[in-house]
Amino acid sequence: xxxxxxxxxxPAPHEAEYWRGLKEERLKLQRCDACGQLQxxxxxxxxxxxxxxLSFVDAAGTGTVFSYTVVRRAPLPELxxxxxxxxxxxxxxxxxRVMSTVEADPEDLFIGVDVQVSFRQVGxxxxxxxxxxxxxxxxxxx
Amino acid sequence: MPDSTVVIAxxxxxxxxxxxxxxxxxxxxxxxxxxRDAGVSGSEVDGLLTSYSxxxxxxxxxxxxxxxxxAAPVYTETVTLGGAGPLGMLGRAExxxxxxxxxxxxxxxxxxxxxxxxxxxxxxSLREVAHPxxxxxxxxxxxxxxALFAQRHAHLFGDAERSMAAIAASQRGYAALKPGAARQEPxxxxxxxxxxxxxxxxRITDCCLLTxxxxxxxxxxxxxxxxxxxxxxxxxGYGEARDFDNVSQSAALEPxxxxxxxxxxxxxxxxxxxxxxxxxxxxxxxxxxxxxLQSLGLCGRGEAPPLExxxxxxxxxxxxxxxxxxYHLTEAVSQLRGEAGARxxxxxRVGVVTGVGGVFSANCAAVLGAAR
Numbered sequence: 001x002x003x004x005x006x007x008x009x010x011p012a013p014h015e016a017e018y019w020r021g022l023k024e025e026r027l028k029l030q031r032c033d034a035c036g037q038l039q040x041x042x043x044x045x046x047x048x049x050x051x052x053x054l055s056f057v058d059a060a061g062t063g064t065v066f067s068y069t070v071v072r073r074a075p076l077p078e079l080x081x082x083x084x085x086x087x088x089x090x091x092x093x094x095x096x097r098v099m100s101t102v103e104a105d106p107e108d109l110f111i112g113v114d115v116q117v118s119f120r121q122v123g124x125x126x127x128x129x130x131x132x133x134x135x136x137x138x139x140x141x142x
Numbered sequence: 143m144p145d146s147t148v149v150i151a152x153x154x155x156x157x158x159x160x161x162x163x164x165x166x167x168x169x170x171x172x173x174x175x176x177x178r179d180a181g182v183s184g185s186e187v188d189g190l191l192t193s194y195s196x197x198x199x200x201x202x203x204x205x206x207x208x209x210x211x212x213a214a215p216v217y218t219e220t221v222t223l224g225g226a227g228p229l230g231m232l233g234r235a236e237x238x239x240x241x242x243x244x245x246x247x248x249x250x251x252x253x254x255x256x257x258x259x260x261x262x263x264x265x266x267s268l269r270e271v272a273h274p275x276x277x278x279x280x281x282x283x284x285x286x287x288x289a290l291f292a293q294r295h296a297h298l299f300g301d302a303e304r305s306m307a308a309i310a311a312s313q314r315g316y317a318a319l320k321p322g323a324a325r326q327e328p329x330x331x332x333x334x335x336x337x338x339x340x341x342x343x344x345r346i347t348d349c350c351l352l353t354x355x356x357x358x359x360x361x362x363x364x365x366x367x368x369x370x371x372x373x374x375x376x377x378x379g380y381g382e383a384r385d386f387d388n389v390s391q392s393a394a395l396e397p398x399x400x401x402x403x404x405x406x407x408x409x410x411x412x413x414x415x416x417x418x419x420x421x422x423x424x425x426x427x428x429x430x431x432x433x434x435l436q437s438l439g440l441c442g443r444g445e446a447p448p449l450e451x452x453x454x455x456x457x458x459x460x461x462x463x464x465x466x467x468x469y470h471l472t473e474a475v476s477q478l479r480g481e482a483g484a485r486x487x488x489x490x491r492v493g494v495v496t497g498v499g500g501v502f503s504a505n506c507a508a509v510l511g512a513a514r
Binding site for chain 2: 009011015040041066067068069070071072073074075076077079082085087088089097098099100101106111112122127129
C-alpha cells in the first residue's frame, strides 16, 4: 500500500538513527541532551533550546488518534490505487504527534481511539503505521 | 493623517479559466492592467512584488517583470507564501510605502496551472505541502490535510457538513452574478451534501477549482492617489502570523495564527470584526472559510457561518469563480469602489480579506476601507 507513496527516502545524518530504529521495529523520538525536550520529526538541532546534542529514546508506541480522514477519492494515480485509505495524526503518550495511517476498518475509527504502532516494510525502508488497540467498547463521537 | 495612509489605487483582473497563455504573459497582463487602471507608467513604479510561478520558475521573476514593464524599482520581491502570496505582497507593499522606501508599488499574481501544467501535474506539485519523509509517505496530500482540521473541528463542535455546504452554495450564488465565473450552474445545500466524498468530511463541492489566473494591484499613498480622483481603497490594517509549516507540527490543529493575523489587522485598522460589511476569505476549501470566519471573530467558535448577515466571497471565490488569492483583493476593491454590479453589497465601506498559505500555515488578513 504505502510503498506506492514513498518516492525518495534519503535521511540526513541526524535522521539515520530514527530510520535504523524503524528497521528494528522500534519507534524512536529525539530527545535533547541539554533541555530534555522531545521532538518529532528528527532535527539537527533542538527546536526548544537550539542545542545540537540530541539522542534518541524509544517511544512506548501507544497513543490516540488526534485527527484522521478517510480518503475516498484521490487526485493522483498512485493515491487513487490506494483509496479508500486513512490518514491519521496520532498523539503518542509522550505528547509528540506522528503523521501516519491507521490500518483498520474506517468504521471503527474515531478521534480519541487508542492505537499502537506497527511496522511496515516498504522496499529498503520501514514505516511506522498504527493499529487499533484491543477490543473496542468505547463510546463513539457522532 | 492622509499622507500616511496606504491605498490601493489600481486593480485589474486578467484572464482566468483555461487560458492557453504563458504564466509570464499572465503576470504581464495583471500588472499592466492594474497600472493602466491607476494611471501610472513603468517609470513611476518604484516597487514591484510578484507571487512565485512554479510553472515557469526563474531566478529573479520580479526583476524580469520590472524590466518588461519599463520599470526601474528600488524594491522587488517574489513572495513565496503559497495562497497567502497576494495578501503577503500587500502587507510588504504597505510596509515599504509606510517606511518611505517606495511610493508606487505594483503587485502581480498569475498562474497558468490549468492550461500549462494540467490538473494532475498541478495537484502533484501540491504534494510539497506535506513533509516528504514524515508526512507524504502516508498519502498526506492537500485535501486530506485540510480534512484533518475539519474532522478535529467536528470532534470539538459537532458536524459541520451543513455549514460547509452552505458556504459552497452561497458562493455559487454569487458566481452566477460574476462575469467569467467558471461554475455558474445553481448549487443547493442539498446538492453539496449529496456530492461525492473526497476526503472525509470534505466533498467535491468543498474543494476549490483549479484554473489559470492573472491579477494585479497598484499600491501607493493616499495623497498620490487623490491626484487621480477617488477611485482608491484604503489599506486600514494588515496582519500576518504563522506557527507551523507542516500540519503534524500544529499545536492545536486549529488556525490559531489566522486568529492572530486577524487580531493584528483589526487592531491596526481600529475596526471591530462586527463592523465589516463583507468578507473575501481565502477558500481553497469550504472548511478554510468556516474556520477563518471563526478565527476572525466574524462568528463564534464552532458556530455556523453568518451568511445571512455577512456577504462572504462575493465573486464566487476559488470554489466557483477562479483560483487565485489576488481575486479576493480585486473583488474587495470592486466592492469598496461601488463597481461590483449585480454583486454590489449595499453601502460597502469596510471589508476584510484573507490569504492562507500551505495548510493554515501562513495566515494573512487585511482590513480595507472605501475612500473617505
